Amino acid sequence: MDRTSPQAEGPTAQEEADGSRRQSFVAGIKVGVGLAAAGFVLAVTFGAFARSEGWGILPPIVCSLIVFSGSAQFALATALAGGGGVPTAIVAAALINGRFIPMGVAVAGDLRGGRLRRALEGQAVVDGSWVAAHLGGGRFDRYKLFGATAVQWPAWVAGTALGVVVAPPESLVETLGLDVVFPAFFLLLLLDELRGSRAARVAAALGACVAAALVFWVPAGLALLGASAAALLGLRNGLVPRATRATKEGGGS
Template structure:
């Protein structure tokens, strides 16, 4: 394997690198579309109306943040609490953006615009190693995911299946299942993540008896401050 996979990246045309990103993005977009249909349908069922879920997907373009927003609102936490919950989840894009910033081009406005393509799957697929990223692959992967996410949301909103059908198909379980998958992925990575998850669950379990579920969600996020203590001290497990 090449010790420095980013060394020859400039020898490949931007078009080919963009198409490589599109190829990766197609698979990600397929999953995003299905998830977005569920978000649109459940947001409509929660009384968001027709336009609000679609605008949310256009602007936010983050499944985890949008699900947190919807879950907090459904739990009675109110708009400020819901926004706080979504912002806390989207806070992960700050270090991701810092990491990719060196490979973006142009002035401040152009770099800010290019930075909007930083989403989880695209960011991971564009990583070359040694702190380098293929910006064209990043663009290509996101170029197909964003319209798929918005289109899926629109379909979910317009179809708006009745509540009984949503329950029969198990769509009402997508919110908790989505976050459970994220949690499992984190738990496999480090011992500190497991400690933080346990503390967060304990905080939420205590708060849910005295405050709305949305506020309990925000309160539980205090456990994430454990991450400020640094990396995992327990080492990784063999896979």
């Protein structure tokens, strides 16, 4: 008679999968905490700036709840402050957020469910989370993506609310040296990517060369934008491994 109890058996495949998802989600939270701290500081600045431009209290907070993009929100606020009008401000913000189109396309293959669910999961695609969730070869860890965004969004909204209520002077962030916090976290993410990917190192080197060449002819911002063309290397270095993996998993059929 077999007296082996179910408790003595090892974890099932489902339990292992659940454990792996939890680990990925927690790993995302750990990355997201640092990004959230930097985002919080930036959000305070946005809240204070919007309040100083006459937005009132509620509109900046609602904007952060819905848009959740520092670059787009600052573009929106700056355009309105410059007298560009609402249509111009919306177009400026939309153009900046256009980067999420290729980012969403890249991660789409790793999302799950029907159209509505995939659209909801896609809301987790923000810059820092997208980079942190990248596994290489054009693949992404969706649970790490969710975990990293889960802490950033409330921090962004809370920072905006604090900035609106307290309204610190715009120079405070630069005075305390906090304006380098957000770029510093992105630099750490980049360094982590460079350590694990030869293609990333090649793209980074090429981007640096392009920026160094363009900076003599165009403003620094445009030079950096042009340098991003080096990321097109991912079209070759990312899609091919995915196709190769699918062939192997399918037994070559």
